[in-house]
Amino acid sequence: MIEDEIYRSSSQFRLWSFTEASLKQLRATTNSVASDRVRAALRRAQDARRSATSSTTGTPAPGSDAENKAAEDKQIECLTPEEEQQVVDYYSEQIIQLGENYKPPLPTIVRATAIQYLRRFYLTNSPMTYHPKQIMPCALFLATKTDNYYLSLRQFAEGVPGQTSADDIIAPEFLVMQSLRFTFDVRHPFRGLEGGIMELRAISQGQGQPAPHLQPSQTPEDLRRALLSLSPSSATANTMNDRISRAHHSTREILKAAAQITDAYFLYTPAQIWLSAFLLADRPLAEFYLDTKLGGPIISSSSTNHDQNPLYALRTKLLTTLANCSALLQAYKPFASDEARMKTLKRIVGKKLYHCQNPEKANIAGQKRIPAAAAAAAAAAAAAGESGTSESEMERLAKKRKLERGSETKDLFGGELVTQRTKERQMEGDQQQ
Amino acid sequence: MAVSPLVPHASSVAASSSNAGNKFENDSGINPPNKTKRSSSPQRMKNPDREITEQLNDDVRHKYIKDKKLGEGTYAVVFLGHLRTDPSSFVAIKKIKVNAEYKDGLSMDAIREVKYLQELSHPNIIALHDVFSSKDQNLNLVLEYLPRGDLEMLIRDSNIHYGAADVKAWMGMLARGVWFCHENYILHRDIKPNNLLVAADGEVKLADFGLARSFADPYLNMTHQVITRWYRPPELLFGARQYSGAVDVWSMGMVFAELLLRVPFVAGNSDLDQISKICEAFGTPTEENWPGVTRLPNYIPADPNHIVPLQGRDFFLRQFPTAGPVGADLLMSMCTLDPRKRGTACQILQHGWWLAEPKPTKKQDLPRKVGGTKKMGDDLTRRGGELDDTSFKNAARQLDFGAARD
Numbered sequence: 114m115i116e117d118e119i120y121r122s123s124s125q126f127r128l129w130s131f132t133e134a135s136l137k138q139l140r141a142t143t144n145s146v147a148s149d150r151v152r153a154a155l156r157r158a159q160d161a162r163r164s165a166t167s168s169t170t171g172t173p174a175p176g177s178d179a180e181n182k183a184a185e186d187k188q189i190e191c192l193t194p195e196e197e198q199q200v201v202d203y204y205s206e207q208i209i210q211l212g213e214n215y216k217p218p219l220p221t222i223v224r225a226t227a228i229q230y231l232r233r234f235y236l237t238n239s240p241m242t243y244h245p246k247q248i249m250p251c252a253l254f255l256a257t258k259t260d261n262y263y264l265s266l267r268q269f270a271e272g273v274p275g276q277t278s279a280d281d282i283i284a285p286e287f288l289v290m291q292s293l294r295f296t297f298d299v300r301h302p303f304r305g306l307e308g309g310i311m312e313l314r315a316i317s318q319g320q321g322q323p324a325p326h327l328q329p330s331q332t333p334e335d336l337r338r339a340l341l342s343l344s345p346s347s348a349t350a351n352t353m354n355d356r357i358s359r360a361h362h363s364t365r366e367i368l369k370a371a372a373q374i375t376d377a378y379f380l381y382t383p384a385q386i387w388l389s390a391f392l393l394a395d396r397p398l399a400e401f402y403l404d405t406k407l408g409g410p411i412i413s414s415s416s417t418n419h420d421q422n423p424l425y426a427l428r429t430k431l432l433t434t435l436a437n438c439s440a441l442l443q444a445y446k447p448f449a450s451d452e453a454r455m456k457t458l459k460r461i462v463g464k465k466l467y468h469c470q471n472p473e474k475a476n477i478a479g480q481k482r483i484p485a486a487a488a489a490a491a492a493a494a495a496a497a498g499e500s501g502t503s504e505s506e507m508e509r510l511a512k513k514r515k516l517e518r519g520s521e522t523k524d525l526f527g528g529e530l531v532t533q534r535t536k537e538r539q540m541e542g543d544q545q546q
Numbered sequence: 547m548a549v550s551p552l553v554p555h556a557s558s559v560a561a562s563s564s565n566a567g568n569k570f571e572n573d574s575g576i577n578p579p580n581k582t583k584r585s586s587s588p589q590r591m592k593n594p595d596r597e598i599t600e601q602l603n604d605d606v607r608h609k610y611i612k613d614k615k616l617g618e619g620t621y622a623v624v625f626l627g628h629l630r631t632d633p634s635s636f637v638a639i640k641k642i643k644v645n646a647e648y649k650d651g652l653s654m655d656a657i658r659e660v661k662y663l664q665e666l667s668h669p670n671i672i673a674l675h676d677v678f679s680s681k682d683q684n685l686n687l688v689l690e691y692l693p694r695g696d697l698e699m700l701i702r703d704s705n706i707h708y709g710a711a712d713v714k715a716w717m718g719m720l721a722r723g724v725w726f727c728h729e730n731y732i733l734h735r736d737i738k739p740n741n742l743l744v745a746a747d748g749e750v751k752l753a754d755f756g757l758a759r760s761f762a763d764p765y766l767n768m769t770h771q772v773i774t775r776w777y778r779p780p781e782l783l784f785g786a787r788q789y790s791g792a793v794d795v796w797s798m799g800m801v802f803a804e805l806l807l808r809v810p811f812v813a814g815n816s817d818l819d820q821i822s823k824i825c826e827a828f829g830t831p832t833e834e835n836w837p838g839v840t841r842l843p844n845y846i847p848a849d850p851n852h853i854v855p856l857q858g859r860d861f862f863l864r865q866f867p868t869a870g871p872v873g874a875d876l877l878m879s880m881c882t883l884d885p886r887k888r889g890t891a892c893q894i895l896q897h898g899w900w901l902a903e904p905k906p907t908k909k910q911d912l913p914r915k916v917g918g919t920k921k922m923g924d925d926l927t928r929r930g931g932e933l934d935d936t937s938f939k940n941a942a943r944q945l946d947f948g949a950a951r952d
Contacts, residue, residue, distance in 0.1 A: 119729065119730060122665070122666075122667050123665055124664045124665060142598075143598060146598060150597075237597075237598040237599050237602070238597065238598070238599060242597065254651070255651070258650075258651070258652075258654060258657050259657055259661055261759055261760075261762075261768075263654075265650060266649060266650040266651065279649075283649075283650070283651045286651040286652065287652075287679065287683045288599075290652065290679075290685075291599050291600070291603055291679055292599040294599075294602065294677075295660050295664065295677035295685075296661075296664045297657060297660065297661040297664070298661055298662075298664065298665050298760075304763065307763075
């Protein structure tokens with residue numbers, strides 16, 4: 114059995130791997146279903162309000178219903194799939210920040226798993242239905258459980274800024290798990306990177322193992338010499354070790370951010386991701402590493418004919434895939450370093466998303482036990498337009514949203530709060546020292 | 547080979563329709579049925595609370611029908627069920643109770659079991675066909691139906707006679723299951739006879755992944771409070787926080803010994819007693835036979851006047867004559883005190899015993915017992931790490947998570 118077979122049996126491959134086209138298609142479907150449902154929910158809310166007013170005034174609402182509805186639909190401007198993507202990317206970044214809030218900071222793996230949970234969640238859910246600020250802490254808490262980094266919910270809640278209670282954090286857990294289709298395993302590129310780095314270090318010491326199919330023509334000493342003569346040439350094993358360390362570090366940084374906040378996990382395998390990141394960090398070193406596996410300049414130096422390398426076709430195919438993945442990773446820019454993108458995001462989250470948030474989904478905690486039944490009942494009551502309670506429910510939700518908006522104008526995303534709190538803690542820490 | 551979801555299971559219809567069909571169809575995207583795409587569908591207006599994910603869940607739930615209850619524990623209820631489309635394709639539906647005391651959401655046992663079974667597909671590991679939630683937010687695991695009880699039942703029943711060839715068949719199936727876990731970087735951490743269930747065709751299946759976890763990265767700690775005491779290796783009893791697949795191999799050795807003797811081989815009534823029984827049986831761990839053992843956190847210095855020398859091959863042959871010389875050698879490699887010298891699951895599978903006479907019994911000819919359905923119900927509702935005998939209930943359940951992160 115080879116590793117590929119094991120990977121193909123993983124849930125990551127079976128459920129969470131896509132082509133670019135199928136990924137786009139899925140997001141478009143999710144967006145259109147959610148948009149329809151948001152419009153319908155907002156219409157129900159408006160109907161409820163109108164029937165309440167008309168029953169108090171005793172006169173029927175003027176104008177034909179159909180006209181009104183058409184007008185309202187125009188007013189309700191939903192997010193596009195691209196805008197939804199921006200929002201999810203932003204909250205993915207926020208998970209990295211939130212992880213810094215803990216002492217010690219949450220492990221990279223836990224944060225990476227949480228980000229993938231969030232991104233998987235929003236493949237079949239829209240931010241218009243469930244606001245990411247509610248889902249994000251829950252995804253992170255779930256990741257601490259699935260990645261064996263145990264914190265009690267109470268401990269965890271202390272690290273979450275704002276007025277988020279433990280109940281708020283745990284409320285969407287079942288919803289999140291269901292959206293993850295009860296698959297919790299995420300295969301990361303980090304472990305593969307560690308292995309590759311170990312192999313390169315061994316080679317630099319003259320202890321490298323040539324690939325079985327390249328033996329016995331290749332010896333550990335051949336490998337060592339080839340590594341040390343890499344351009345820009347570095348003469349000693351020491352300088353090579355430093356170079357490997359630097360490449361290791363830069364690759365990890367790419368894996369921690371760019372690989373997480375792009376679609377890399379949906380489109381590529383963990384091995385492809387770390388190799389692509391490695392290519393960006395130190396291309397000659399990465400190419401050398403690939404050659405030790407697939408053959409290449411090292412073995413074909415005597416014969417420049419590519420056809421002599423039986424793995425040539427595979428190598429070419431792999432390099433194309435890696436180039437595509439590298440391009441994806443390289444295109445990533447964090448929001449903080451991209452003012453224009455941040456401005457767009459503020460518009461999307463602050464204005465647009467606020468107006469197209471599904472009012473029937475705002476209170477996840479309230480829906481916890483029997484969400485379907487409760488929401489259906491509320492909707493039915495609202496649709497019937499007779500219930501005073503449903504109206505007050507709508508008012509309550511509106512008020513809640515207003516309150517939330519109130520706090521949002523100060524701190525729209527919670528992001529600044531996170532850093533603020535981190536800063537405070539750092540200051541506390543400084544004082545203690 | 548092993549990964550193929552088309553390996554015939556006892557309820558192969560359920561297996562192929564879920565593992566193969568459902569899980570692979572997603573290449574085309576997790577698209578909802580067509581009707582949901584039509585924005586003005588009256589059906590959707592009538593039923594407005596069907597999110598895409600809820601619909602996917604409903605689709606899974608409607609595939610099965612729950613029949614009678616097979617067992618009930620504090621942690622779960624197990625039902626017999628069948629595919630809606632085929633009343634003869636049985637499944638076991640394990641409904642995990644929402645634990646009111648556990649305020650931190652879904653319990654770790656349930657998370658672990660679901661996480662790892664979702665990744666493992668092998669003839670000697672219980673198949674998880676599907677997972678769905680019922681509307682009161684209970685988690686339902688649709689598991690392979692294993693109606694023939696477990697190995698513990700066969701070991702304890704004095705009316706059942708079995709020999710070396712049968713033991714070889716059972717151990718072979720166990721070893722393949724454990725090997726597959728380790729090949730996927732997963733430690734089971736609770737191998738014992740009543741977690742080894744028997745399918746209708748006689749195949750043995752490793753079950754209960756409530757204590758499983760993936761291998762930790764080098765230098766990261768894990769908890770040592772795992773594996774039911776009688777099957778717990780010495781390194782865990784000494785509090786090792788970094789360990790490997792060797793812990794499962796020790797448990798396998800204990801199961802092997804128990805199959806041969808028909809009683810647990812080293813059955814301590816406390817952790818301390820377990821250590822002293824292991825020393826008496828296999829020898830006292832020392833720096834000579836196990837370099838580094840004295841530095842383990844809970845290492846207890848041996849009484850210098852009572853050092854048992856490491857047992858050799860002749861001891862195992864004497865104690866376990868049924869195994870034969872080659873079998874005794876295999877058992878000895880599983881029961882090596884130093885985990886670094888213990889055989890790996892892969893080495894176990896390459897041992898000469900499997901090829902030696904007698905050949906393993908064909909699975910359809912293995913001794914069988916009726917009344918296994920109830921046993922399956924009991925086995926699946928029990929929490930990991932528990933001994934059935936209540937007087938020997940131990941503390942393996944109290945996982946020390948706080949300390950586990952140090």
